[in-house]
Amino acid sequence: MSDYNFAYLDEQTKRMIRRAILKGVAIPGYQVPFASREMPMPYGWGTGGVQVTAACLTPDDVLKVIDQGADDTTNAVSIRRFFQKTAGVEVTEATAEATIIQTRHRIPETPLTEGQILVYQVPIPEPLRFLEPRETETRRMHELEEYGLMHVKLYEDIARHGTIATSYDYPVRVEGRYVMDPSPIPKFDNPKLSGNPALQLFGAGREQRIYALPPYTQVVSLDFEDHPFVASKAEHDCDLCGASDSYLDEVITDDQGNRMFVCSDTDYCRTRRAAGLVGRLGGEAA
Amino acid sequence: MYVAVKGGERAIDNAHAWLAEVRRGDRDVPELTVAQIREQMTLAVNRVMAEGSLYDPDLAALAIKQARGDLIEAIFLVRAYRTTLPRLGSSAPVETGAMAVTRRISATFKDLPGGQILGPTFDYTHRLIDFALAAEGADAAEPAMPAVDKVEEVPHVMEFLNKDGLIQSELQEGAQVPDLTREPMELPASRPLRLQALARSDEGFLLSLAYSTQRGYGRTHAFVGELRIGTVAVEMEVPELGFPVEIGEIELTECETVNQFTGSKTEPAQFTRGYGLVLGQSERKAISMSLVDRALRWRELGEDFSGAPAQDEEFVLMHADNIQATGFLEHIKLPHYVDFQAELELIRKLRRETEPSDLAAEEQP
Amino acid sequence: MNARIFYENSETSQEFRCAERPLLAVRGLTKRYGERIGCAEVSFNLWPGEVLGIVGESGSGKSTLLSCLAGHLAPDEGEVVFATAEGPRDTVTMSEAERRRLARTDWAFVHQNPRDGLRMGVSAGGNVGERLMAVGARNYGAIRGRALDWLERVEIAADRIDDRPRAFSGGMQQRLQIARNLVTGPRLVFMDEPTGGLDVSVQARLLDLLRGLVREMGLSVIIVTHDLAVVRLLADRLMVMKGGRVVEQGLTDQVLDDPRHAYTQLLVSSVLQV
Numbered sequence: 001m002s003d004y005n006f007a008y009l010d011e012q013t014k015r016m017i018r019r020a021i022l023k024g025v026a027i028p029g030y031q032v033p034f035a036s037r038e039m040p041m042p043y044g045w046g047t048g049g050v051q052v053t054a055a056c057l058t059p060d061d062v063l064k065v066i067d068q069g070a071d072d073t074t075n076a077v078s079i080r081r082f083f084q085k086t087a088g089v090e091v092t093e094a095t096a097e098a099t100i101i102q103t104r105h106r107i108p109e110t111p112l113t114e115g116q117i118l119v120y121q122v123p124i125p126e127p128l129r130f131l132e133p134r135e136t137e138t139r140r141m142h143e144l145e146e147y148g149l150m151h152v153k154l155y156e157d158i159a160r161h162g163t164i165a166t167s168y169d170y171p172v173r174v175e176g177r178y179v180m181d182p183s184p185i186p187k188f189d190n191p192k193l194s195g196n197p198a199l200q201l202f203g204a205g206r207e208q209r210i211y212a213l214p215p216y217t218q219v220v221s222l223d224f225e226d227h228p229f230v231a232s233k234a235e236h237d238c239d240l241c242g243a244s245d246s247y248l249d250e251v252i253t254d255d256q257g258n259r260m261f262v263c264s265d266t267d268y269c270r271t272r273r274a275a276g277l278v279g280r281l282g283g284e285a286a
Numbered sequence: 287m288y289v290a291v292k293g294g295e296r297a298i299d300n301a302h303a304w305l306a307e308v309r310r311g312d313r314d315v316p317e318l319t320v321a322q323i324r325e326q327m328t329l330a331v332n333r334v335m336a337e338g339s340l341y342d343p344d345l346a347a348l349a350i351k352q353a354r355g356d357l358i359e360a361i362f363l364v365r366a367y368r369t370t371l372p373r374l375g376s377s378a379p380v381e382t383g384a385m386a387v388t389r390r391i392s393a394t395f396k397d398l399p400g401g402q403i404l405g406p407t408f409d410y411t412h413r414l415i416d417f418a419l420a421a422e423g424a425d426a427a428e429p430a431m432p433a434v435d436k437v438e439e440v441p442h443v444m445e446f447l448n449k450d451g452l453i454q455s456e457l458q459e460g461a462q463v464p465d466l467t468r469e470p471m472e473l474p475a476s477r478p479l480r481l482q483a484l485a486r487s488d489e490g491f492l493l494s495l496a497y498s499t500q501r502g503y504g505r506t507h508a509f510v511g512e513l514r515i516g517t518v519a520v521e522m523e524v525p526e527l528g529f530p531v532e533i534g535e536i537e538l539t540e541c542e543t544v545n546q547f548t549g550s551k552t553e554p555a556q557f558t559r560g561y562g563l564v565l566g567q568s569e570r571k572a573i574s575m576s577l578v579d580r581a582l583r584w585r586e587l588g589e590d591f592s593g594a595p596a597q598d599e600e601f602v603l604m605h606a607d608n609i610q611a612t613g614f615l616e617h618i619k620l621p622h623y624v625d626f627q628a629e630l631e632l633i634r635k636l637r638r639e640t641e642p643s644d645l646a647a648e649e650q651p
Numbered sequence: 652m653n654a655r656i657f658y659e660n661s662e663t664s665q666e667f668r669c670a671e672r673p674l675l676a677v678r679g680l681t682k683r684y685g686e687r688i689g690c691a692e693v694s695f696n697l698w699p700g701e702v703l704g705i706v707g708e709s710g711s712g713k714s715t716l717l718s719c720l721a722g723h724l725a726p727d728e729g730e731v732v733f734a735t736a737e738g739p740r741d742t743v744t745m746s747e748a749e750r751r752r753l754a755r756t757d758w759a760f761v762h763q764n765p766r767d768g769l770r771m772g773v774s775a776g777g778n779v780g781e782r783l784m785a786v787g788a789r790n791y792g793a794i795r796g797r798a799l800d801w802l803e804r805v806e807i808a809a810d811r812i813d814d815r816p817r818a819f820s821g822g823m824q825q826r827l828q829i830a831r832n833l834v835t836g837p838r839l840v841f842m843d844e845p846t847g848g849l850d851v852s853v854q855a856r857l858l859d860l861l862r863g864l865v866r867e868m869g870l871s872v873i874i875v876t877h878d879l880a881v882v883r884l885l886a887d888r889l890m891v892m893k894g895g896r897v898v899e900q901g902l903t904d905q906v907l908d909d910p911r912h913a914y915t916q917l918l919v920s921s922v923l924q925v
């Protein structure tokens with residue numbers, strides 16, 4: 001791969017992407033069209049995030065890549081390797097040490113800090129897409145702030161299920177203006193979007209859109225006054241580290257229906273265990 | 287007891303090694319060469335060039351080899367490579383009227399200047415498996431290639447109609463043609479942008495759409511005015527020289543359809559056109575493209591939108607690219623367990639809230 | 652200002668006598684379909700609280716006119732000046748964005764076919780609640796309460812609130828569409844044959860309902876119909892169209908009881924004979 005430019009993309013393309021990012025930062029939550037390039041990984045597998053990361057990377061950066069909160073899932077490994085090969089940057093699994101974190105489906109548990117960049121991989125950037133399939137129409141709806149339909153969907157949820165039946169990819173409103181798709185993170189992560197000291201960038205390769213939340217942007221999850229948004233998770237503690245505040249994966253441990261709950265954020269869990277914190281089954285597993 | 291799964295790295299390495307092994311197949315069978323693929327699988331090579339949007343038979347053949355014959359995978363390889371190439375400039379529009387044709391047919395005129403040239407076509411073959419081909423090395427007896435008169439420049443059929451004003455003139459839409467691979471797709475799209483997207487879109491998708499127009503979903507009453515395959519010169523303007531220089535030749539398939547007419551009391555009736563142009567020899571795709579192009583022109587030609595998929599620009603353009611489609615389709619096999627967990631919690635909560643006693647009974651058989 | 656003087660003598664003028672300006676002032680509105688005329692040189696004023704009926708035979712341009720007034724079709728000539736909260740504005744020349752804002756706040760449109768005016772995949776409650784949510788209602792209980800209230804007003808049983816319109820009869824669908832449109836108290840309501848396509852007995856019930864709502868809410872309405880019974884019951888004033896042009900207009904009772912134009916005479920007599 002030595003024939004390729006630093007971080008794979010040529011400088012002109014990076015400049016084009018940076019312009020889109022800057023525009024996104026200037027208009028928080030607004031989807032900026034950009035000329036997404038064909039990447040050597042499939043559309044839908046993080047091409048948008050990879051392009052945003054490539055445009056942001058400098059040789060001094062320390063990169064962390066997670067998928068489902070874990071550093072070791074195959075797609076995270078594949079993307080991390082891609083940047084190791086094409087940019088030769090230092091990589092880490094420690095959230096606090098990373099300067100750029102590319103993620104699919106999670107926001108790390110360890111609070112982010114100023115100067116960090118969190119890059120989300122986004123499959124469908126348009127929060128109105130499943131209410132209105134036409135791009136020409138949804139762009140107009142954003143332009144005119146015609147968001148009534150979004151609440152109609154939430155209303156229908158409550159009318160049918162008694163509660164808002166959206167558990168991930170939960171729509172938000174940014175600074176009282178644009179309704180935004182936070183990518184398919186669990187709604188447990190939604191509160192971390194708001195007032196975050198880190199710069200949050202969202203890249204959708206196939207759909208050719210970039211959008212952004214500058215540091216400390218106000219982000220509100222859509223809801224009703226009498227059916228407020230609740231960031232929920234499994235009602236357990238992590239069985240390995242005992243954390244009660246982290247998002248959990250449910251793991252089926254045998255064919256008797258036994259299961260355990262473990263942090264989806266592997267770095268968070270490992271750090272806690274290293275500090276001597278132990279969960280229900282932590283002793284056995286160690 | 288439970289240990290969090292580690293080993294993504296090793297799993298990936300193993301998968302790659304295994305893939306390399308099955309790609310090679312039985313080692314007692316000689317390895318395919320890229321040249322063999324290029325020379326003997328030309329239509330596959332052509333499809334990869336057309337949908338990969340890169341005219342390079344050697345590279346396409348290599349991609350087919352690497353992809354184990356999966357053409358969409360091969361197209362993907364070519365596309366990913368193409369992105370990294372520098373843009374040195376753009377060629378002058380190729381002159382298909384000056385094409386050195388190997389095949390040229392018209393369904394609208396029995397005979398015409400330049401004649402009908404069947405060329406190397408499957409059209410009138412009987413589709414019987416030729417077991418003689420299984421006997422390898424039997425091609426020593428070369429089939430006699432018929433002597434073909436060197437064809438001089440063959441005029442476009444459409445120009446005959448155009449002279450009499452019977453068919454719409456194509457508009458010159460100005461100098462700057464948008465580049466789909468450099469700018470985000472904007473809808474509604476101009477016709478040049480649409481044609482560009484169609485030229486690289488999936489053959490199967492276009493075929494089905496075109497077929498649907500023939501069956502009444504956006505009918506346009508198409509005749510193949512002319513289908514031509516052959517090579518054209520590619521010329522580039524070099525600023526220092528001030529005149530265009532030929533930089534090579536490419537093979538193209540071009541199809542122009544004659545379709546139902548427009549007209550009103552004030553404007554005389556005229557046939558309308560659909561256009562298809564594809565890299566390499568790919569006439570199924572070129573014909574499909576011209577039918578879909580024509581169906582998409584309903585607004586400009588003052589026709590009704592009948593709700594047919596082939597008339598729906600956004601539907602067609604947003605779903606025609608097989609690399610986008612296959613990537614997104616296949617991404618659902620990536621882990622989604624965070625989202626699934628969220629759904630699991632939700633569904634448990636909903637079940638707890640409705641008829642708790644019934645469910646409790648159900649869960650303890 | 653002939654029209655106004657005219658009104659001040661009429662019985663229904665109380666509510667709008669005080670209005671300084673017409674709610675809608677239409678001048679020289681023309682729409683052609685190629686060679687064919689859709690409607691031509693239509694001018695009139697609509698005053699607040701007034702119900703204007705537009706009648707005429709099939710193809711006379713009623714729907715075309717209504718579509719131009721409501722901004723669904725771009726007219727070729729003329730102006731449609733609406734008294735917005737910020738003063739009179741020509742809706743023909745205003746931006747698409749502004750027009751759509753009007754359409755979801757000050758205006759309402761009741762289509763002849765309820766399928767065009769309802770979200771068929773959304774429950775009755777959601778259909779009624781949409782306009783409320785579009786203008787910022789964020790309390791589920793309150794939205795649902797308003798929806799229930801409106802379902803009752805249009806005589807749809809409360810236990811149907813979570814059903815989708817697909818499960819409703821044609822008459823119910825039309826009543827639901829009316830509820831959905833009126834829930835935010837629009838200042839101007841356009842209706843295109845709201846009783847068309849319905850059974851006669853269902854029509855009568857719907858008409859009763861509409862008349863009640865119009866009186867109660869003091870609605871300003873432009874209603875297109877080819878049914879003179881509908882206008883007699885609802886409209887304060889009447890406009891008769893033929894071949895895309897307005898051939899006669901005036902107070903409903905006057906026009907119907909003493910038609911001047913030959914075509915209106917024919918229209919009235921043909922109805923009376925039935």
Ligand SMILES: Nc1ncnc2c1ncn2[C@@H]1O[C@H](COP(=O)(O)OP(=O)(O)OP(=O)(O)O)[C@@H](O)[C@H]1O
Pocket residue numbers: 684687688689690707708709710711712713714715716877
């Ligand atoms: N989209 C269109 N294209 C061409 N002509 C049209 C179109 N819509 C309407 N027209 C023509 O315009 C004229 C007025 O039609 P319009 O639909 O406004 O009549 P209408 O009074 O509403 O009739 P009806 O009572 O049958 O609904 C008719 O001659 C009609 O054929």
Ligand SMILES: [Mg+2]
Pocket residue numbers: 713714715
């Ligand atoms: Mg009509």
